[in-house]
Amino acid sequence: MIARPGVDPRYPVSGANTVVNPDRAGNPNLRPELATGVDLAFESYLREGGSVSINLFHREIQDYMRNVISLETVSYSPAQRWVSRMQNVGEAYTQGIELEAKFRLDQIWSGAPRTEIRSNLSRFNSEVKSVLGPNNRLDQQPRLTGNIGLDHRFRQTPLRLGGNLNITPGFETRSEESAILRTGLKRVWDAYALWIFSPNSQLRLSGSNLHPIDFVTTRSQLVGPLRQEITNVNQSYINWRIQWEFKL
Structure with a gap:
């Protein structure tokens, strides 16, 4: 059974809608995706703790699924309507490299503070073969993501400080020859302070998204000359x- 189409209330079924405000409907002929791939990983452990790792991957995808918008003659409206349906659009591939490192600063530089560092960097590439490029990549897949975090324990006081910064640069995705989705920069910065009163009691102050930016996406599509x-x-x-955390 296919669910009733979802209609944008700004464009009632008595008339037409727009390509960027389509109705949403199911697809009884949808086939599942099939992916085959290979992963290669290398991991090295540092002498006093910590690790460095590299991961490479490649996936070949058959019957890749994505939402496709098309103008249809529908039973629920006297006018033709733009309808978005999940469809199989053919073959695709994705590949990438992921780098990760965990260590203390004093393991790298003598005399440095005993601050723990966590970092990772990922680079992705993909292509949907039925769509002309550039930027004919998988949906919602960025080209690059990066993350760095730190934790520091003070020796003379029961205080710990830490933070984490995650960044995903903006990118474009061409889902059809005439349709482009622009995804803006995403950046999240978190931090915390932890005061340990005893092994059974501690007070934590944490802040998330300390430098907020709005997340912006823009979808554009050509319809004839417009x-x-x-x-x-x-x-x-x-x-x-x-938070006051304690153990009974």
């Missing part, structure tokens, strides 16, 4: 939390 665009802006905010 270009239609829609931009979504998701606001983000700083979140603070204070």
